[in-house]
Amino acid sequence: MPRPSPRERFYRRERTSVPAARAFASEALRDWGVRERSYDVVLCVSELATNALVHGVPPGRGFLLRLLPLPYGGGVRVEVHDSGGGVPAVPQVDAGEADEGGRGLLLVSELADKWGVGERDPGKVVWCEISFRPHAWPGASM
Template sequence: MVLCVSELATNALVHGVPPGRGFLVRLLPCGDGVRVEVHDSGDGVPAVPQTDVREPGEGGRGLLLVSELADKWGVGERAPGKIVWCEVGIT
């Protein structure tokens, strides 16, 4: 879950926060787990990259990691911006 929070928050900082704006991270109970929400005011819709992630470089793997580690993830609407979320079960 910590890695999912880190990746979603980093994506918000790098891609979703226009200058002078902030973002919000929320952790909410969700069934037998936790829902992580990151609210930002940027444009665009995040997606898992369709390219070969074995290519060298430091970026482009965050949402791939979230999609593999979380039980579910998605993007919701917010005015302005979006909410990127994931749900992680606690066992």
């Protein structure tokens, strides 16, 4: 069985987009037969989608969520494409702070094996990769 095909979906700048992106990611992972670290993938999708809506999507625009299986069944790459400016960074957070916002990239940086920001015109791509044991794709060969 070959490696699963990438999946992508465009979301508008609206409140329902983040839960819809989580559901889309959960469905893709289920279809691909991924169980290992699926919660981590869905949580990273949620955080990156939320950041795109709050910081990266100008009014009247949206964001593109792309899920890409890594080679040899070794994980998933999550990409969120938006047309906003700026370069996201992990905030320096004091453990005693009561504010619950602003920790999305901190969570992504802890859960993902790699993450980064790429350029696009206009805007940027914020991505992360979550690895798991090779051979996790059903029928994948090394």
